[in-house]
Amino acid sequence: ETGVTQSPTHLIKTRGQQVTLRCSSQSGHNTVSWYQQALGQGPQFIFQYYREEENGRGNFPPRFSGLQFPNYSSELNVNALELDDSALYLCASSLAETATEAFFGQGTRLTVV
Amino acid sequence: AQTVTQSQPEMSVQEAETVTLSCTYDTSENNYYLFWYKQPPSRQMILVIRQEAYKQQNATENRFSVNFQKAAKSFSLKISDSQLGDTAMYFCAFIPGGTSYGKLTFGQGTILTVHP
Numbered sequence: 712e713t714g715v716t717q718s719p720t721h722l723i724k725t726r727g728q729q730v731t732l733r734c735s736s737q738s739g740h741n742t743v744s745w746y747q748q749a750l751g752q753g754p755q756f757i758f759q760y761y762r763e764e765e766n767g768r769g770n771f772p773p774r775f776s777g778l779q780f781p782n783y784s785s786e787l788n789v790n791a792l793e794l795d796d797s798a799l800y801l802c803a804s805s806l807a808e809t810a811t812e813a814f815f816g817q818g819t820r821l822t823v824v
Numbered sequence: 825a826q827t828v829t830q831s832q833p834e835m836s837v838q839e840a841e842t843v844t845l846s847c848t849y850d851t852s853e854n855n856y857y858l859f860w861y862k863q864p865p866s867r868q869m870i871l872v873i874r875q876e877a878y879k880q881q882n883a884t885e886n887r888f889s890v891n892f893q894k895a896a897k898s899f900s901l902k903i904s905d906s907q908l909g910d911t912a913m914y915f916c917a918f919i920p921g922g923t924s925y926g927k928l929t930f931g932q933g934t935i936l937t938v939h940p
Contacts, residue, residue, distance in 0.1 A: 744927060744928075746928075751933075752932060752933070753828075753830075753915050753917075753930035753931050753932050753933050754869070754915075754928070754930050755930075756927055756928065756929070759927055767927055799867060801867075801869060803869070803928075812859075812871045812874065813871075813928065815868055815869035815870075816868065817866065817867050817868045818867045818868070820867075
């Protein structure tokens with residue numbers, strides 16, 4: 712098991728609401744990446760945070776936003792939820808300065824009704 | 825832009841037998857990394873094996889090995905002596921060289937079922 716933890720594990724929201732998902736990175740890692748995985752599909756890169764700044768973004772609208780804190784934990788915020796936002800949200804932590812793999816958390820299953 | 829394609833939505837194999845999962849990719853990069861990740865029902869993505877494009881030798885990790893064909897842009901995963909615990913969804917993934925390891929491009933996945 713990796714040291715990456717995500718909370719909550721499941722949640723249900725209503726269309727139009729806002730949601731915040733949280734990720735604690737593995738000890739010593741300074742980079743967190745977020746992915747959206749629709750049912751039966753591969754994960755899609757949302758964005759990455761390195762040392763508290765956004766460091767690359769995938770093809771997602773601005774209502775998907777994030778933060779990284781001084782302890783390198785991170786939040787993913789989604790405003791104005793749509794039904795298509797229902798998915799598994801994965802975060803992965805890594806260390807930017809060395810050639811290492813990304814370690815994934817167990818994900819947050821978001822259902823929008 | 826990079827793309828990763830897994831053309832086998834589902835595969836099945838008998839316990840103790842060998843199975844090969846296919847992956848092709850498209851990129852204009854010369855230096856890059858390729859990965860196979862396993863996602864069991866627990867949902868956590870687990871790294872199975874990694875290949876660096878500038879290394880000609882195919883990577884191996886115990887029962888897992890790859891057949892990396894750079895010219896053909898092909899990266900298949902061979903699982904030998906399949907075990908029930910290998911049942912999972914398998915994803916092929918790509919990252920350009922010099923990029924943080926977090927920015928992965930994934931394929932659509934292959935569901936592998938190992939039967940007793």
